Amino acid sequence: MSSIPRQKPIYRFAPSPNGPLHLGHALSAFLNRDMAAAAGGRFLLRIEDIDLARCTPTFEEGVYQTLDWLGLAWETPVRRQSDHLDDYATALRTLYDRGLVYPAFLTRGEVRVRVDEAEARGNLWPRDPDGSPHYPPDDRDRDPKTREKLLASGMRHAWRLDTTRAIAEAGKDLGWSEDGDGETGTILADPAAWGDVVLSRSDAPSSYHLSVVVDDALQGVTHVVRGLDLFHATSIHRLLQRLLNLPEPHYHHHRLILDSDGRKLSKSMGDTGLLELKAAGLSAADIRRLVGL
Numbered sequence: 305m306s307s308i309p310r311q312k313p314i315y316r317f318a319p320s321p322n323g324p325l326h327l328g329h330a331l332s333a334f335l336n337r338d339m340a341a342a343a344g345g346r347f348l349l350r351i352e353d354i355d356l357a358r359c360t361p362t363f364e365e366g367v368y369q370t371l372d373w374l375g376l377a378w379e380t381p382v383r384r385q386s387d388h389l390d391d392y393a394t395a396l397r398t399l400y401d402r403g404l405v406y407p408a409f410l411t412r413g414e415v416r417v418r419v420d421e422a423e424a425r426g427n428l429w430p431r432d433p434d435g436s437p438h439y440p441p442d443d444r445d446r447d448p449k450t451r452e453k454l455l456a457s458g459m460r461h462a463w464r465l466d467t468t469r470a471i472a473e474a475g476k477d478l479g480w481s482e483d484g485d486g487e488t489g490t491i492l493a494d495p496a497a498w499g500d501v502v503l504s505r506s507d508a509p510s511s512y513h514l515s516v517v518v519d520d521a522l523q524g525v526t527h528v529v530r531g532l533d534l535f536h537a538t539s540i541h542r543l544l545q546r547l548l549n550l551p552e553p554h555y556h557h558h559r560l561i562l563d564s565d566g567r568k569l570s571k572s573m574g575d576t577g578l579l580e581l582k583a584a585g586l587s588a589a590d591i592r593r594l595v596g597l
């Protein structure tokens with residue numbers, strides 16, 4: 305009897321070219337490559353550039369230069385999200401056809417006023433795991449006629465997931481298998497904690513949440529290795545995967561590299577920029593040591 309060929313594990317490093325890569329990215333990229341190599345798997349690079357306003361060709365070029373310098377060989381062609389907006393639009397349409405997304409017309413300022421007013425009255429407004437206030441229910445509860453009228457008027461809007469409805473459709477037992485540096489084992493997903501997340505807005509045709517699950521599925525990614533800052537986002541990713549009938553990868557959320565004040569590194573902090581460290585004479589081996597590998 306011939307054995308069924310086992311699919312090779314597929315790992316990916318998926319930076320957003322909206323700033324120079326820093327030590328935190330180096331840890332993520334090394335871990336993905338090392339784990340792929342140890343498992344006899346593949347290592348992909350994906351450019352997450354759907355935020356068309358903040359991502360630039362110069363930063364994208366910096367990603368290639370940095371990874372090349374670090375000795376991380378990736379497969380080509382590289383998937384660039386801005387080349388695949390149709391894939392995300394199709395996924396959004398699927399959710400729309402099932403009544404799971406709605407047009408959201410409130411501006412950031414209007415949401416802020418709503419939250420401030422509620423909190424001034426002593427009511428606690430729910431916040432997501434990143435600390436942002438949940439979107440108010442106004443647009444979700446709108447009657448279809450008013451909604452059509454607003455859309456026809458050309459009013460700016462985003463598309464948001466009706467998370468409560470989505471959870472009801474997705475059913476119970478939503479979780480994921482985790483073997484990273486935080487909580488491990490089977491993690492129960494809690495998408496309700498996020499409220500009605502944005503899936504697309506006028507200035508960014510897809511959200512991070514939507515494009516990441518579509519791409520991981522299209523690229524056959526079996527193992528998602530990324531920072532612990534995205535641990536809670538996995539709840540929304542699992543919900544979208546279930547709704548869109550996409551496979552469930554394994555997850556590994558790794559420790560973050562913190563600055564001397566204990567804060568997460570950000571792309572605006574030049575002193576930990578990898579190309580600056582290269583210019584200062586450090587080697588790829590030095591970077592491995594600096595990130596604790």
Ligand code: GLU
Nearest residue numbers: 318319320352516530534
């Ligand atoms: N593009 C995301 C970032 O740069 C990472 C997404 C992911 O690994 O899922 O933070």
